[in-house]
Amino acid sequence: xxWDPVQYLRFGNQRLRPALDLLxxxxxxxxxxxxxxxxxxxxxxQALRRRWPAMSTRITGIDSSPEMLARARAEEPSAAxxxxxxxxxxxxxxxxxxxxxxxxxWLPEHVALIARLMGFLKPGGVLALQMPNQTAAASHQCxxxxxxxxxxxxxxxxxxxxxxxxxxxxxxxxxxxxAPQAASVDQWETVYTHVLEAAAADSSAVAEWTRSTSLxxxxxxxxxxxxxxxxxxxxxxxxxxxxxxADGTTLFPFRRFFMVAQRHN
Numbered sequence: 179x180x181w182d183p184v185q186y187l188r189f190g191n192q193r194l195r196p197a198l199d200l201l202x203x204x205x206x207x208x209x210x211x212x213x214x215x216x217x218x219x220x221x222x223x224q225a226l227r228r229r230w231p232a233m234s235t236r237i238t239g240i241d242s243s244p245e246m247l248a249r250a251r252a253e254e255p256s257a258a259x260x261x262x263x264x265x266x267x268x269x270x271x272x273x274x275x276x277x278x279x280x281x282x283x284w285l286p287e288h289v290a291l292i293a294r295l296m297g298f299l300k301p302g303g304v305l306a307l308q309m310p311n312q313t314a315a316a317s318h319q320c321x322x323x324x325x326x327x328x329x330x331x332x333x334x335x336x337x338x339x340x341x342x343x344x345x346x347x348x349x350x351x352x353x354x355x356x357a358p359q360a361a362s363v364d365q366w367e368t369v370y371t372h373v374l375e376a377a378a379a380d381s382s383a384v385a386e387w388t389r390s391t392s393l394x395x396x397x398x399x400x401x402x403x404x405x406x407x408x409x410x411x412x413x414x415x416x417x418x419x420x421x422x423x424a425d426g427t428t429l430f431p432f433r434r435f436f437m438v439a440q441r442h443n
Contacts, residue, residue: 192372196434197222197279200308201229203364203438208232209274209303214239214257215295216264216281220250223257226277240267265291272300276307280391280434283309288347292355299441305356311367311435312392313345316419317384321396324412328404341395346435356439364438372430382417383428385409 209230214223217239226237238258241247251259260267264278265285276295285291295305312318325338346352353363374383389397393412400408422428 192370192374193280194221194225195370196308196368196436198225199368200279200306200436200438201225201277203436204229204275204277204304204306205438205440206275206304209235211269211271211273211300212237212275212277213269213273215267215276215278216284217241217250217259218243218246218281220246220254220257220259222277222279223250224254227254227256240264268294269298272303273298274300274303276303276305278305278307280308280310282307283343283346286344288352289355292352293359296356296359296439296441301441301443302361303441304438305441306438308434308436309346310343310392311346311433313343315431315433317388317416317430317432318343318392320412320415320419321388321393323415324408325396327411328400328408330401330404334401338396338399341399343392349435352435352437356437359441360439361442362440364436366436367433368436369431369433372432374428374430375426382413382420383422384420384430385413385416387430388416 212226212230212235214226214237217223218241220239223237223239230237233256236258237256238260239247239250240260240262241250242261242263244261247259247261264281276298282288282291299305321342322339325335328335328338330338349365349367353365356363374387385393397405397408420428420430
């Protein structure tokens with residue numbers, strides 16, 4: 179599957195804000211090794227460098243998408259970049275900070291994943307993560323509705339369902355998973371109300387947002403002959419759920435989960 183950095187960064191300012199809110203709560207003064215896990219196009223990696231501008235802080239961005247990494251490398255030459263499966267990545271030595279913005283929700287088995295990431299930290303190191311908690315919202319429910327409405331056989335529909343983002347675990351579960359290794363745990367949720375504008379009158383700003391994230395793996399798996407119709411059906415459903423206002427904008431409430439866990443010394 180190909181990820182499009184241009185489409186993703188179309189709403190770059192809105193996507194960056196949660197990362198900045200997460201970064202503001204990281205209690206590290208001068209980390210030596212910082213990992214941006216699931217760095218995407220590198221806009222968050224740039225924010226990490228602004229927080230720690232000294233070259234004594236080594237920042238590495240890790241992502242599976244060569245297209246995203248190409249964009250990231252061009253924008254932030256001071257960082258190191260690694261193409262890797264973030265589900266299987268492991269550092270050669272322990273690190274001070276693993277920072278992951280809107281990436282880990284794509285991965286399964288969070289109970290093992292979270293414990294594994296905590297184990298990669300130095301004493302006093304920090305795991306800071308943010309994940310969308312949006313699967314119950316209309317933006318994501320409409321994906322399932324469009325799958326059911328598509329002119330596909332049962333196995334094809336099941337393949338598309340499997341590509342949908344899975345719901346997060348309970349918030350208290352994430353606490354329980356990090357607590358045995360953590361000296362402190364900070365958790366919170368925020369609902370951002372994004373003010374979006376659609377690129378065209380026959381489109382939907384919310385659909386354009388999800389097209390570069392949660393809808394992308396589903397849409398990419400729809401047979402090419404049916405893809406345009408699937409997109410039109412999804413846009414119609416999302417426009418009904420999130421109607422445009424008189425000024426042409428659309429309000430898009432978006433829920434996100436945050437956690438900052440600092441490992442025992």
